[in-house]
Amino acid sequence: MNHTIDKNSPRLEHVAPPPPTSAGSVPARTDAGLTSKMWVEDLRAWFGATEVLKGVTLPIAEHRATAIIGPSGCGKSTLVRCLNRMHEVVRGARVTGRVFLDGVDVYRPEVNPVRLRQRVGMVFQKPNPFPAMSIRQNVLAGLRLQKSRADDEDALVESSLRQAALWDEVKDVLDRSGSHLSGGQQQRLCIARALAMKPDVLLMDEPCSALDPIATAKIEDLIHELRTRYTVAIVTHNMQQASRVADYTAFLYLGTLIEFGETRQLFTKPADPRTEAYITGRFG
Amino acid sequence: MIEKPYGTAAAVQHASPRDWPPDSRLNPGPERAFRAICALALVLPLLLLATLLGRALQEGWPRLSMEFITAYPSRVPANAGILPALVGSAFLMGLTAVMAIPLGVGAAIYLEEYAGSSRLTGLIEVSISNLAGVPSIIYGLLGLELFVRAMAFGRSLLAGAATLALLLLPMVILAAREALRTVPHSMREACFALGADRWQTVRRVVLPMSLPGILTGIILALARAIGETAPLITIGALTYVPFLPDSVHSPFTALPIQIFNWISRPQAGFRVNAAAGIIVLLAIMLLMNGAAIWLRVRFERKLSS
Numbered sequence: 001m002n003h004t005i006d007k008n009s010p011r012l013e014h015v016a017p018p019p020p021t022s023a024g025s026v027p028a029r030t031d032a033g034l035t036s037k038m039w040v041e042d043l044r045a046w047f048g049a050t051e052v053l054k055g056v057t058l059p060i061a062e063h064r065a066t067a068i069i070g071p072s073g074c075g076k077s078t079l080v081r082c083l084n085r086m087h088e089v090v091r092g093a094r095v096t097g098r099v100f101l102d103g104v105d106v107y108r109p110e111v112n113p114v115r116l117r118q119r120v121g122m123v124f125q126k127p128n129p130f131p132a133m134s135i136r137q138n139v140l141a142g143l144r145l146q147k148s149r150a151d152d153e154d155a156l157v158e159s160s161l162r163q164a165a166l167w168d169e170v171k172d173v174l175d176r177s178g179s180h181l182s183g184g185q186q187q188r189l190c191i192a193r194a195l196a197m198k199p200d201v202l203l204m205d206e207p208c209s210a211l212d213p214i215a216t217a218k219i220e221d222l223i224h225e226l227r228t229r230y231t232v233a234i235v236t237h238n239m240q241q242a243s244r245v246a247d248y249t250a251f252l253y254l255g256t257l258i259e260f261g262e263t264r265q266l267f268t269k270p271a272d273p274r275t276e277a278y279i280t281g282r283f284g
Numbered sequence: 285m286i287e288k289p290y291g292t293a294a295a296v297q298h299a300s301p302r303d304w305p306p307d308s309r310l311n312p313g314p315e316r317a318f319r320a321i322c323a324l325a326l327v328l329p330l331l332l333l334a335t336l337l338g339r340a341l342q343e344g345w346p347r348l349s350m351e352f353i354t355a356y357p358s359r360v361p362a363n364a365g366i367l368p369a370l371v372g373s374a375f376l377m378g379l380t381a382v383m384a385i386p387l388g389v390g391a392a393i394y395l396e397e398y399a400g401s402s403r404l405t406g407l408i409e410v411s412i413s414n415l416a417g418v419p420s421i422i423y424g425l426l427g428l429e430l431f432v433r434a435m436a437f438g439r440s441l442l443a444g445a446a447t448l449a450l451l452l453l454p455m456v457i458l459a460a461r462e463a464l465r466t467v468p469h470s471m472r473e474a475c476f477a478l479g480a481d482r483w484q485t486v487r488r489v490v491l492p493m494s495l496p497g498i499l500t501g502i503i504l505a506l507a508r509a510i511g512e513t514a515p516l517i518t519i520g521a522l523t524y525v526p527f528l529p530d531s532v533h534s535p536f537t538a539l540p541i542q543i544f545n546w547i548s549r550p551q552a553g554f555r556v557n558a559a560a561g562i563i564v565l566l567a568i569m570l571l572m573n574g575a576a577i578w579l580r581v582r583f584e585r586k587l588s589s
Contacts, residue, residue, distance in 0.1 A: 089476055091401060118479035128470040132492040142478035145488065190474070197478065 037062035037201060037231040038083060043097035045078050045087055052078045054255040055097070059248075060201070065227035067246030067263065068235045071278065075255040076235045077125075080203045083233065084120040085113040101200070118146070121194030125206040127186035129178035129193070136174040138189055142197040156196055164192035165222050184215025191222065195230075202226060204234040208241065220245050239279055243267050251275045337566070344559030352560055356526045357542070361553025366561055368525040369542035372441070373568075375529055376538055377506055379445030380452060385502055387449070388456025392498075395457070396464040397486055416454035423451040424518025432519050439520040442532040447515050452505045459501020463494040496583035503576035507569045513540040539565045 038060035045053040052075040060066050060083070068076045081087040082095055085106060098105045106116050129138050137144075139157045157174065161167040166188040170181070178189050187207060194202060204223070208216040223232055223245045236242050242249050242263065249263040251272075259266060259275045270276040355365020399405045427447030437443035467490050475485040491498075516538055523545040525537040539561060546558035 084477065086473065086477060089473065114479050114481050116479075117477055122477035124470060124473060124477070126470055128468075128474040130471065130474065130489055132489070141475075141488070142480075145475075145478055145480045145484050193474075193478065 035062040036060060037102065038233075039100040040079070040083070041098040041100070043079070043082055043099065044095070045075070045082055046094040047078075047090070048092045052255050053082070056252070056255075056257045058250055058257055058260060060231060060233050061248055062231050063228055064247040065223060065232040065234060065245050066248045066250065067242035068233065068250045068252055069237070069239060069242050069278075070252035072237065074252045076252045077205050079252065080122075080205055080233055080235050083201070083203055084117050084122055086117070086122065088113070118142070118197055119199055120201045120203060121197055121199035122203045123187070123190050123194055123205065123207045126210050127183055127190050129181075129186050129189050131177060131179045133178070134175045135170050135178045135181075135189060138178050139192050139196050141193055160192040160196040161189075163195050163222075163226065164188045165218060166192055182215070184211045184218060187211060187215070187219060188222070191219075191226075195226075199230065201231045201233065204232065206235050206237060209237065216241070239267070251278060253278070340559045340562045340566070343556055344561070344563045347556045347560040348563060352557075353564070357524055361551055361557055364546075364554070364557055366539065366542055366564060368528055369537050369539045369561070370564070371528050372521075372525070372536040373510055373538045375441050375532075375536065376445050376448065377510055379441060379532065380448040380509055381502070381506060383445060383449035384452040384456050384505070388453050388502075389460045389498060391453075392457045392460030392464060393486060393491075396461050397482060397490065412454045412457050416458055419514075420451055420512055421514040421518055423447055424515030426450065427515060427519045438533065439522070439535055440533045441529050441536045443519050444516055444521055444536060444538070445532075447519055448509045448512060451512065451515060452509055455505040455508070456502055459505065460494075460498045463497025463501060464490060466497060467493045496580040499579045499583070500576045503572050503579070507572040507576075510538075510568060510572070511540055511565065513538075513544055516541055517544070539568075 036059040040056055040058040040060070043053055043056045043058075044051060056075075056079060058066075058079075068079055070076045078087055083099055083106075085095075087093050087095055095107065098107060100106070101116070101120065104111065106113075129135075130141060133141060136157050139160050140153060143153075143156070158167060158171075161170060166185060169185060170189075173180075178186060181189060187210075191202075191207075207223075208219050211219065220241060223234060226232055227245070227247070232245075234242075234245065246263045248260065249266045250260045251258045251266065251270075251274075253274055259270060259272045261271070266275065267279055270279060352365050353370065354367050355363060356367055357369075358364040395405065395409065424447060427443060427450065431437045431443040431446045432439060435443075437446070471489050471493065472485050475489045480488065521541050522535050522537050523541055525535065527534075529536045543558045543561040543565065546554040546561065549555075
């Protein structure tokens with residue numbers, strides 16, 4: 001199950017067939033029993049007049065981690081930012097194409113991006129906890145925005161921080177500002193903050209690029225665990241990281257999806273010469 | 285002891301920096317001259333300021349008393365006080381703040397957080413920067429025409445405060461925008477990604493983080509407004525007010541007008557009064573600036589605790 005992507009490729013259907021376009025239909029299943037949680041269809045994105053994504057079609061498998069790799073400027077960050085409609089927050093940014101979440105095109109006019117972002121959480125490249133809030137308030141920030149209260153907020157804070165493997169380090173300083181934490185801890189706080197929303201999908205945009213190797217290892221372990229409970233899409237420029245954490249890998253080059261497949265196959269037997277050139281370090 | 289293959293210390297210690305190639309920067313002259321010019325640029329204004337302050341203190345300090353602050357103006361210099369001016373200034377500042385702060389901060393939030401970058405917003409931005417540099421007497425003329433006559437506020441506190449608010453608006457907008465811009469874009473993104481709309485992002489994340497800067501800007505603008513004389517004279521603030529303002533419609537005077545009035549009198553006694561008035565005005569401005577610093581430090585500490 002390793003192949004170059006083109007829109008007519010029959011074998012892509014094996015990974016996960018595209019979901020029906022109407023809302024509310026049953027998500028498609030693959031032969032292997034995998035569901036594609038999200039489905040990107042002919043996605044094009046622009047910054048001003050520059051086209052950064054030139055028609056990308058890609059599945060995001062449920063309860064799996066999908067890595068998006070590629071050289072700088074290939075559009076991989078833009079791709080994940082289109083999945084929760086964060087791309088359009090930037091001035092001059094534009095998108096066409098379709099992105100399905102459980103069979104619903106999230107770019108349909110009646111979809112409120114605010115609601116979408118509650119279901120599709122995001123962790124950014126640079127840790128960005130809110131400095132004016134305590135650790136506890138940071139974890140509950142998303143909930144507060146919805147003006148809702150959990151039945152047991154203490155339990156939610158604890159479970160979110162535990163899932164982010166941060167609880168033991170911060171349980172005694174929950175009321176202090178998150179800006180005193182180390183970079184790796186801050187990033188795990190941001191993960192906890194995203195998890196507290198109980199999202200369906202967790203998008204990670206180079207979550208380790210600002211971190212040292214030990215903090216990186218912690219986050220990678222975390223992704224490995226989280227992927228079974230959520231659906232993870234992670235952008236990384238680090239190929240070792242992709243091979244360590246991801247079940248599926250997509251190779252993006254100059255705004256085009258060159259190859260998509262199971263991670264091991266993509267790294268050991270790439271079908272496209274450009275993929276091979278990139279993973280062997282000949283460009284990028 | 286490190287030996288071969290690195291050689292011995294003695295082998296590398298024979299050289300002197302004098303053997304280095306010549307460098308024109310070795311001449312210390314220009315460096316010293318530049319430093320002296322910069323120091324002069326600092327000392328000269330400080331000296332002028334100190335002289336001014338010293339003269340005012342020397343002349344006015346003996347005149348300062350509770351009586352001076354609580355007395356009404358009088359034809360006899362020794363009996364005259366600044367109570368109506370002080371109260372007028374306080375009312376004026378309060379009203380001005382009520383008008384200028386919501387408008388100014390609101391405009392800044394709109395420009396920074398909501399408005400796209402079109403030719404129109406660019407034009408508005410340039411206009412605001414220009415308005416901040418327009419002489420205050422022009423605002424006085426505008427206030428006279430608009431508030432005193434067209435809106436029929438008369439020569440009241442309301443007209444004065446509205447005029448000063450106009451004068452402050454560009455300054456408040458500029459300061460608030462500057463403060464909003466210090467909030468990193470990543471903070472807004474983090475908030476959006478949690479499912480916040482723009483208002484929630486502004487309310488929960490951007491405003492708390494930029495509050496110290498906005499408050500400082502507001503206080504500094506108010507501190508400037510409290511010393512404004514020209515626009516108030518233009519709209520016809522009184523110079524002799526033997527009563528306290530009892531509503532926003534009552535006529536008023538303000539500290540700088542009282543001082544201006546006293547200085548233009550021939551009697552020496554009034555000059556002493558003016559000096560004492562200046563001391564009071566300066567003290568108020570110092571207090572306001574101190575409050576600005578205190579607020580900034582306090583909020584910054586709160587942010588990082």
